[in-house]
Every structure is written in C-alpha cells, then in structure tokens.
Amino acid sequence: GESVGLHLPTLSVQEGDNSIINCAYSNSASDYFIWYKQESGKGPQFIIDIRSNMDKRQGQRVTVLLNKTVKHLSLQIAATQPGDSAVYFCAEIRGGSQGNLIFGKGTKLSVKP
Amino acid sequence: SAVISQKPSRDICQRGTSLTIQCQVDSQVTMMFWYRQQPGQSLTLIATANQGSEATYESGFVIDKFPISRPNLTFSTLTVSNMSPEDSSIYLCSVGQGAGELFFGEGSRLTVL
Numbered sequence: 001g002e003s004v005g006l007h008l009p010t011l012s013v014q015e016g017d018n019s020i021i022n023c024a025y026s027n028s029a030s031d032y033f034i035w036y037k038q039e040s041g042k043g044p045q046f047i048i049d050i051r052s053n054m055d056k057r058q059g060q061r062v063t064v065l066l067n068k069t070v071k072h073l074s075l076q077i078a079a080t081q082p083g084d085s086a087v088y089f090c091a092e093i094r095g096g097s098q099g100n101l102i103f104g105k106g107t108k109l110s111v112k113p
Numbered sequence: 114s115a116v117i118s119q120k121p122s123r124d125i126c127q128r129g130t131s132l133t134i135q136c137q138v139d140s141q142v143t144m145m146f147w148y149r150q151q152p153g154q155s156l157t158l159i160a161t162a163n164q165g166s167e168a169t170y171e172s173g174f175v176i177d178k179f180p181i182s183r184p185n186l187t188f189s190t191l192t193v194s195n196m197s198p199e200d201s202s203i204y205l206c207s208v209g210q211g212a213g214e215l216f217f218g219e220g221s222r223l224t225v226l
Contacts, residue, residue, distance in 0.1 A: 034214065034215075036217075041219075042219055042220070043117075043205055043207075043217035043218050043219045043220045044156065044205075044217045045217070046114075046214055046215070046216065049214060089155060089156070091156075100158055100161075100171075101156070101158065101215060103155040103156045103157070104155060105154070105155050106155050
C-alpha cells in the first residue's frame with residue numbers, strides 16, 4: 001500500500017561529520033513534506049519542511065532535498081553534534097488536509113564523540 | 114510556535130480502566146489533533162478534535178474507544194477507554210499553525226498492566 005518509509009532504521013556518525021537521512025514516499029500526489037526530530041522522552045520537534053514545487057530547502061545546518069522523480073526525500077545535517085542524536089521522522093501531508101500527517105518509521109541517529 | 118502542555122506525562126493503569134489525557138495550548142488554535150505512538154514505532158493520527166463539533170476519527174479508531182472533547186480553542190481531552198495492554202503507547206496532542214506545520218506536546222506515556 002502507499003506509505004512513507006525510511007531506508008535505514010539506524011545511522012551512526014562521527015561528531016563533526018555530515019549526516020544524511022533518507023526517506024521514500026509512494027504517493028505522488030503528496031505536496032508537502034516535513035522532517036521532525038524526536039529526542040528520547042519528548043514529543044516530535046519540527047525541523048524543516050518542503051513543498052512539492054521545490055527540490056531543495058535550507059535551514060540552519062539542515063538541508064532537505066526532494067526528488068519527485070524517484071519519490072525520495074532526504075535530510076542533511078551539517079557538522080553533526082551530539083545534540084543531534086535523536087529519531088528523525090519524515091512526514092507527508094495527503095489530501096491537502098492539515099494535521100493528517102503520514103509519518104515514516106523513523107531513523108535513529110547516534111553521534112559518536 | 115505554540116506551547117502545548119499535556120497531563121499526565123505518564124501513568125500506569127490497570128486493564129479495563131479508562132484514562133483521560135488533557136491538552137492545553139497557550140494560544141487559540143483552530144485545529145487540534147491526537148496521535149498515538151506505539152513503543153518503538155512511528156506516529157499515527159487518531160482523530161482531529163474540532164471545536165464545537167464531534168471529532169473526526171481516522172480509520173481504525175472509534176469514538177467509543179477514544180472519546181474526545183474540545184470545549185474551546187485552547188483545550189482538548191482524549192480518553193482511552195476500557196484499556197488493554199495493547200493500548201500502552203505515547204499519546205500526543207498537536208496543533209496546526211500555518212500552512213501545514215504541526216507542533217506537538219511532550220506526550221503522555223501510558224502503560225497498561
């Protein structure tokens with residue numbers, strides 16, 4: 001069925017390196033995507049979003065890339081820090097209805113000092 | 114961003130009992146949502162809490178099991194009724210601001226024995 005998912009369940013990187021977290025989606029009609037960060041014991045925190053009419057968006061130390069041809073979304077974190085250790089979820093909005101986010105399974109990022 | 118407070122933050126409950134989770138927002142919001150996050154899993158939308166009308170439930174969730182109240186624009190409750198161990202999850206309140214971005218509370222961690 002249609003779903004938003006992730007290629008890797010875990011990712012371990014060295015502090016200072018760049019991290020790339022991937023996400024595949026299957027609904028070509030989705031027009032809005034969001035990355036969330038969830039630290040242990042906390043609720044998801046908005047990181048960055050992107051609309052389907054864009055292929056790249058940059059924030060502070062983060063970049064989201066959208067490849068609609070292959071239905072692929074990625075989150076790049078520059079100079080990864082220990083505070084970046086968390087589970088990262090991609091989410092898509094379907095049907096244009098706010099709040100009805102379809103979340104991927106999540107990738108756990110571990111940063112080694 | 115909105116500040117969302119949930120109560121209780123965690124609870125341990127007996128099978129067959131019910132628990133009501135409260136969600137308070139520091140500003141008036143049109144749309145409030147309730148999500149469930151089962152252990153080690155992603156988030157799934159339970160329902161949209163509509164102010165002044167009945168909640169709108171997603172497939173697989175019913176009002177008898179998860180009754181929701183939305184008495185005003187800053188408050189909502191979710192009740193988990195007749196609980197079983199399968200209901201052990203994190204229940205998250207979220208609100209929408211802007212074009213699609215959702216803000217989440219810290220979650221209510223429920224363990225059913």
